[in-house]
Amino acid sequence: MNLHQLRFIREAVRQNFNLTEAAKALYTSQPGVSKAIIELEEELGVDIFTRHGKRIRGLTEPGRQILKSVEMIMQEVDSLKRIGKEFAAQDSGSLTIATTHTQARYSLPKVVQAFTQKYPKVRLSLLQGNPKQIAEMVLKDQADLAIATEAIAAIDGLVSIPCYQWEHVVVVPKDHALLKLKNLTLEDLAAYPLITYDAAFAGRNKIDHAFSLRSLTPDILLEAIDADVIKTYVELGMGVGIIAGMAFDPERDKNLQAIKAGHLFGSNLSRLALKQGAYLRSYVYTFIELLTPTLNRKLMDRVLNGEKDTYEL
Template sequence: MNLHQLRYVREAVRQNFNLTAVANALYTSQPGVSKAIIEFEDELGFQIFVRRGKRIIGLTPPGEMVIGSVERVLMEIENLRRIADDFAAQDHGTLVIATTATQARYTLPKVIAQFKEIFPGVRLKLLQGDPGHVAQYVMHGRADLGIATEVLSEQSELVTLPLFQWRHVVLVPREHALASVEHLHFEQVAAQPLITYEHTFSGRPKIDAAFARRGVEPQIVLEAIDSDVIKTYVELGLGIGIIAEMAYDPVRDSNLVALPAGHLFGENVLRMAIRQGSYLRDYAVKFLHLLSPQLTRARIESAMRKGTADDDSYGL
């Protein structure tokens, strides 16, 4: 058996057993993929894929066991390369970060600017998507780090650690009747048309849960994945907005007033995620430390050994 066969087998599972998609993803031919998989099964002495005619449609019971070993072998090979790269060129390479639009726009810019001053030779790549896609990017090895609020801690293939807590704010135009309210009440928010995040983004589940607990149906008139879009329509008077507090800048958003809403919708936790068993290069650890000073290599490696975070302290 060889590494090409292992990569084809792993990619077949990732591509939902579509061998044409496997060939496209790995820049090879579909017949070549099929041949390599058959040769791999012949060497093992049993079939790892269920077939319907010439198509593979799933994993056999022994195949379920094999794919776990294939993932571990390929991950360790990737780790060896990263370790070698660390010693050969400690300040050069590529760091791929998967995150949501809100974090890419509001949380990461200052950290990235600091990071580039320290590591000018490291190329950064941001993959943006909803929290579910962020988790998939990391689990499939397309990203070194995942940064998001939702979903990450629910994935057993990932090790996650808290970065910091954040809250929502209610956003209103300066001339709005709520603009001068000192302590916002839930009934005041519920009586208004609302503009907020699409249901998988930026703490939206906490917003929905707050309404559900009170048996109230929110008057949501517009949903978006981007905080700037929400602010635009609040300025137009379409409704009041509920956004992440880090997305409001009193200077840039001078036409709007942000009212604290943590007491209404609760606390949210921004988390980072890495794959179980993966190796983080030194500059990746430094990036996390810049983002949240309590994240040291010792703490990250401790979480990796345990397969989870040590605790939920945030170092704030």
């Protein structure tokens, strides 16, 4: 048994059981991958994959158990490599953050700026997607950490930590009738075409749930993943916008006005997620502390070690 065989098993699963694609991802030959897998099966005395002819189709029951062990072993190997790199170069390396557009555009700029000033030799990358996509990026080691709303809190294989709370706001042109109301209600909003986030983004589930509880069916005219897009169509007079409060800037959005909507849709919690058992380099802890100043390395280590109730906002 060797690490190459374990890598081939893991990559075959990641490539949806396509050995040709697994070989390409690992810069080797397909026959070599196939032979290594068969040799490992013979050594273990069980079939890891189900087959149809020469093609593998899925995992057997023992294969599923073996994959779990393979993932754990390869994660420990990756951790060993990171430890070596950290002690060889304390202030250089790379950090990849997977996040949503709203977080990347409105929450992270000051954090990223402070981090790059502190660690100019660290190459920082931002990958964007919806919460499910960015969680997958962390699970597949394409990113070091993910930042999104509650949607990433209950994904197997990730450790999720709360960062900060925020609320939605309603955005309208400055002469809009809703600005004359003392207390905005859901019934008031339901009377207008609405422009808000796609179902996978920025607490949209809270918006839908609030209307549902009141047996209201809002007229969702347009859905977008980007608050700037939402604000653009509100400025055109096409409808009333609902966006994350962090996405409204009175100086930049001079043609619009925001109405607080926390009393309608509740508060949302942005969270940071890491792969369970991940080894974190020193500068990753620093980035997390810049993002959430109430966190420190000691608390982070306790959370990563399974003490999930150690830290809550």
